[in-house]
Amino acid sequence: MNLIDFATSPLSLLPPIVALSLAIITRRVLVSLGVGIVMGALLLADYSLGNAAGYIGTKVSGVFIEDGGINTWNMSIVAFLLLLGMMTALLTLSGGTRAFAEWAQSRVKSKRGSKLLAAFLGVFIFVDDYFNSLAVGAISRPVTDRFYVSRAKLAYILDSTAAPMCVLMPASSWGAYIMTIIGGILVTHGMTDYSALGAYIRLIPMNFYAVFALLMVFAVAWFGLDVGKMRDHEIEASQGRGFDGDESNNKDARDLNEELDIEESETGSVADLVMPIVSLIVATVAAMMYTGGQALAADGIAFNLLGAFENTDVGKSLVYGGILGLLVALGTVFKQKLPTIDIVKTMWIGARSMFGAILILVFAWTIGSVIGDMKTGAYLSSLVQGNIDHHWLPVILFLLAGLMAFSTGTSWGTFGIMLPIAGDMAGATDLALMLPMLSAVLAGSVFGDHCSPISDTTILSSTGARCNHIDHVSTQLPYALSVALVSCVGFIALGMTASVAISFAAASATFVAVCFALAYFSRCKMANCGSKA
Numbered sequence: 278m279n280l281i282d283f284a285t286s287p288l289s290l291l292p293p294i295v296a297l298s299l300a301i302i303t304r305r306v307l308v309s310l311g312v313g314i315v316m317g318a319l320l321l322a323d324y325s326l327g328n329a330a331g332y333i334g335t336k337v338s339g340v341f342i343e344d345g346g347i348n349t350w351n352m353s354i355v356a357f358l359l360l361l362g363m364m365t366a367l368l369t370l371s372g373g374t375r376a377f378a379e380w381a382q383s384r385v386k387s388k389r390g391s392k393l394l395a396a397f398l399g400v401f402i403f404v405d406d407y408f409n410s411l412a413v414g415a416i417s418r419p420v421t422d423r424f425y426v427s428r429a430k431l432a433y434i435l436d437s438t439a440a441p442m443c444v445l446m447p448a449s450s451w452g453a454y455i456m457t458i459i460g461g462i463l464v465t466h467g468m469t470d471y472s473a474l475g476a477y478i479r480l481i482p483m484n485f486y487a488v489f490a491l492l493m494v495f496a497v498a499w500f501g502l503d504v505g506k507m508r509d510h511e512i513e514a515s516q517g518r519g520f521d522g523d524e525s526n527n528k529d530a531r532d533l534n535e536e537l538d539i540e541e542s543e544t545g546s547v548a549d550l551v552m553p554i555v556s557l558i559v560a561t562v563a564a565m566m567y568t569g570g571q572a573l574a575a576d577g578i579a580f581n582l583l584g585a586f587e588n589t590d591v592g593k594s595l596v597y598g599g600i601l602g603l604l605v606a607l608g609t610v611f612k613q614k615l616p617t618i619d620i621v622k623t624m625w626i627g628a629r630s631m632f633g634a635i636l637i638l639v640f641a642w643t644i645g646s647v648i649g650d651m652k653t654g655a656y657l658s659s660l661v662q663g664n665i666d667h668h669w670l671p672v673i674l675f676l677l678a679g680l681m682a683f684s685t686g687t688s689w690g691t692f693g694i695m696l697p698i699a700g701d702m703a704g705a706t707d708l709a710l711m712l713p714m715l716s717a718v719l720a721g722s723v724f725g726d727h728c729s730p731i732s733d734t735t736i737l738s739s740t741g742a743r744c745n746h747i748d749h750v751s752t753q754l755p756y757a758l759s760v761a762l763v764s765c766v767g768f769i770a771l772g773m774t775a776s777v778a779i780s781f782a783a784a785s786a787t788f789v790a791v792c793f794a795l796a797y798f799s800r801c802k803m804a805n806c807g808s809k810a
Contacts, residue, residue, distance in 0.1 A: 280321045280322070280332075280650055281320065281321055281322075281323055282652070283320070283321075283651050283652050283653075283656065285656065286656065287656065288320060288651075289648075289651040289652055289653045289656045290653060290656065290684065291316060291317075291320065292313045292314070292316045292317035292320070292644065292647060292648060292651060292653075293313060293644070293648055293653060293684040293685065293686075293731070294684070295309075295312060295313050295316055296309050296310050296312060296313025296314075296644060296731060297309075297313075297683070297684070297729070297730060297731065299312055299313075307636065307637060307640055309730075310637070310640040310641060310643075310644050310731060311640065313644050313647070314333060314336075314640070314643055314644050314647055315329070315333070317644070317647035317648065317650070317651055318330075318332045318333045318336075318647065320651070321647070321650055321651065333643075336643050336646045336647060337639075337643055339646060340639055340642045340643060340646075349592060349593070350592045351642060352592075353591075353592025353593055353595060353596050354407065354592060354595070354638070354733075355635055355638070356596050356599070357407070357592075357595040357596055357598075357599045358411070358631045358635055358638075358740075359628045359631055359635075360596070360599030360600060360602070360603050361411050361412070361415070361599055361602075361631070362627040362628050362629075362630050362631035363603055363606075363623075363624040363627040363628050364415075364553055364557070364599070364602050364603045364606045364627070365415045365627055365630075366539060366623045366624060366626050366627025366630070367553075367603070367606040367607060367609070367610055367620070367623060367624065367627065368415070368549065368550050368553060368606055368609075369539045369541055369623075370539050370540075370541065370542060370610055370615065370619065370620070370623045371541075371542055371545045371549040371550075371606070371609040371610045371613065371615075372541045372542035372543060372544060372545020372546070372549060372613075373545045373546065373547065373548070373549030373550030373551075373553075373609060374419045374541070374545075374550055375419070375541045375545060376545045376546050376547050376549065376550065377416075377419060377420070377547050377550040377551070380547045381394065381419075381420040381423075385420060385424070387424070388424040388425065388426055389498060389499060389501070390424075391417075391420045391421045391423070391424040391426055392421065392426055392430065392434065392497075392498035393495070393498050393499070394417060394420055395413060395417035395420075395421060395431060395434045395435070395498075396434050396438060396494050396495055396498050398413045398416060398417060399413050399434060399435060399437075399438025399439060399442065399494070400438055400442055400491065402558065406439040406440045406443045406451065406734050406737075407595065407733070407734070407737055409435070409438065409439040409442070409443065410435045410436065410439045410734065410737040410738040410740070410741040411737055411740065411741045412554060412557065412558070412741075413435055413438070413439075413741065414431065414435050414738075414740070414741020414742050414743075415554070415741065416550070416554060417431060417434075417435075418431060418741075418742065418743065425514045425515050425517065426511075426514060427507075427510035427511050427513065427514035427519055427744075428510075428514075428519060428742045428743055428744035428745075428748075429506075429507060429510040429511075429742075429744050429745075429748050429749055429752040430497075430503075430507065430510065430511060430514075430752075431742040431744065432738050432739050432741070432742035432744040432748075432749040432752075432753070433494075433497070433507070433749070433752060433753045433756065434494055434498070435738040435741050435742055436727060436734065436735060436738035436749070436753060437490050437491070437493065437494045437727070437753070437756070437757075438491060438494055439734060439738060440487075440688065440723050440726060440727060440734050441486070441487035441488075441490040441491050441723060441727075442487075442491065444484065444487050444688075444719060444723050445481055445484060445487050445488070445491075447477055447478065451689075452477065455477065455692060455696075455719065456473040456477050458692060458693065458696045458697070459473050459476050459477060459480075459696065459715065460473035461697075462696060462697060462700035462711075462715070463476060465700065465704075466700060466703075466704045466708065466711070468708070468711065476712060476715075479712055480712055480715060480716045480719060482777055482781055483712065483713060483716035483717075483720075483767075483771065483777055483780070483781075484716050484719050484720050484723075485716075485720055485763065485764040485767035485768065485780075485781075485784050486675075486720035486721070486723055486724045486760055486761065486764040487719070487720060487723055489760045489763045489764065489784065489788050490723070490727070490756075490757070490760045492788065493756055493759065493760050493788075493792075496792050497756065497795075500792070500796060501799065502792065502795040502796055502799050503799050504755050504795055504798045504799050505751075505752065505754075505755045506748070506751050506752045507752040507755070507756075508799065510748065510752060539623055539626060540619075542610075542613055542615065544613055545609075545613070548609075549609040552605055552609065553602045553603075553605040553606040553609065554602070556601050556602050556605040557598050557599065557601065557602030557605075558598070559598075560597055560598040560600075560601035560602065561594055561595060561597070561598030561599075562598075564593065564594035564595075564597035564598055565585070565589040565590075565591065565594040566582075566585050566589070567594075568588075568589050568590040568593055568594055569584065569585030569588045569589035569590075570585050572588035572589070572590070573585060573588055576588075607620070610623075631740070633740075637736050637746070638733055638736060641686055641731045641732075641733055641736060642733075644686070644731060645685060645686055645687060645690070645731070648684065648685050648686075649685075649690070653681070653684055653685060667706040667707050667710060667772075668772040668773050669769075669772055670702060670703075670706070670710060670714055670717075670772060671710065671713045671714055671716075671717040671768040671769075671771050671772040672717065672765050672768040672769045672772060674695070674699055674702075674714055674717040674718050674721065675717040675718075675720055675721040675724070675764060675765065675768050676721060676765070677695070677721065678691050678695045678717065678718045678719075678720075678721025678722045678724075678725065679721040679722070679724040679725035679728075679761065680725060681695065681721075681722075681725060682721065682722045682723075682724070682725025682726045682729065682732075683725035683726075683728050683729045684725075684729075685729075686726070686729045686730075686731035686732040686733070686735075687726065687732065687733075688722040688723055688725070688726035688732075688734075691718070691721075691722040691725065691726070692718065692719070692722055695718040695721075695722065696715060696718050696719075699714040699715050699717070699718045700714075700715065702714060703715075709775055710772070710775070713768070713771045713772065713775070716771075717768050720764055720768075724757065724760070724761050724764065727753070727757050728750070728753070728754060728757050728758075730746065730747065730750045735749065735750060755795075756795075759791045759795065760788075760791075762787065762791060763784050763787045763788045763791055764784065766783050766784055766787040767780045767781065767783060767784030767787075768780070769783075770783040770784070
């Protein structure tokens with residue numbers, strides 16, 4: 278079927294804008310994504326209903342089947358979600374979750390401590406953003422629930438430590454992918470002063486959004502900077518509402534994440550929670566080394582750590598880690614001699630609890646493919662071309678990459694489109710701005726992905742916290758926009774001065790001012806409602 282070319286048309290923005298707007302207004306994620314998919318299909322098929330239906334069928338089947346075989350990446354993520362759902366349910370059955378919550382409660386003495394625990398775990402588990410959101414959510418949720426931290430706050434902590442931490446760490450799936458692109462850009466423009474790894478490390482202090490998003494998490498956790506709808510959720514949580522079995526949760530929350538109804542063992546121990554999680558982490562990292570080493574060997578390259586991460590098969594590694602984690606979790610319930618029928622039932626409940634998230638991911642992947650065919654990214658990237666003072670290019674690229682990632686729901690896709698464009702623009706204007714412009718794209722991509730309701734990382738963060746998805750998006754937005762403001766100041770200073778020290782100082786000063794502003798609004802809200810969270 279011949280598709281209409283929208284590369285130069287603002288109509289390419291229509292499907293993502295409609296889907297995002299409907300999701301926010303109606304709070305029905307699946308319906309909103311479905312409308313966006315249908316609208317995109319009709320535009321691409323020149324309003325032919327038959328061709329549009331055939332196109333949608335092709336795109337949906339492409340989620341599962343690719344090039345005549347299984348779509349291994351998508352199905353690996355689905356398999357990992359199912360494995361993690363089953364493992365999490367078994368951790369509850371074994372009593373490990375309850376035991377860990379009681380252990381943590383005896384050591385974590387406050388609500389602030391429970392939030393800091395989740396934040397520190399998010400920082401330390403940086404191998405992959407999917408793994409981060411789901412694993413840290415599984416570990417932290419019992420503790421934050423005990424201290425009446427809202428699920429929306431937990432989802433914010435998960436989302437704001439997952440992608441920002443991964444994009445800053447070379448030894449992560451994100452770092453490996455980005456270094457591959459940057460290496461090609463450096464070769465294209467004949468820049469031999471540093472390697473891809475050297476360039477990546479130099480980009481870290483210039484990635485203002487990732488750095489200050491992480492700092493904002495700790496500021497919010499420590500100082501209780503609850504503004505907007507986040508304050509409402511914290512007040513509700515302080516009154517014991519919004520958790521398991523609470524009928525006040527809206528139907529979207531129940532549709533998205535069905536709460537587990539599992540009777541916990543009274544003989545469980547902290548080890549019953551820790552051992553499966555540690556096994557999952559160790560096995561995932563080891564599998565990443567193994568699959569990356571296999572790829573290096575196939576190319577005749579000697580094994581090296583960064584090379585392994587750069588060439589690893591993340592999806593397959595997550596599945597391997599999930600399988601071992603599930604097996605260890607099974608061992609914890611078998612050693613307690615729990616009835617087999619209870620174990621099987623619990624595994625089914627755990628797998629079923631992930632169905633809502635998987636369905637949303639399928640819709641998100643489909644609309645992502647539609648947006649790709651609409652060439653939304655190509656149209657947005659064309660907006661930067663023209664007579665623009667090159668000193669403003671870093672901040673413009675930051676905002677454009679943010680808009681593209683928000684519209685498409687993918688930071689990785691934005692990296693692939695915008696990093697080469699940024700490199701070409703720097704090569705045509707001023708090579709000294711090469712790294713600032715690349716860092717602006719990295720920061721903007723994470724910012725847009727962070728805010729987007731159709732981002733898989735955003736979806737998995739709400740899944741890991743078992744929070745209503747749109748509640749997560751709406752409560753996170755004020756913090757994301759605040760950090761984006763800080764980043765804009767940093768990139769303006771970076772473009773004008775080309776000094777990392779001056780720009781970082783300017784961004785830091787703005788960050789402090791923003792935190793004071795958030796504290797002021799948080800206190801005003803508390804005074805107006807007359808409640809303590």
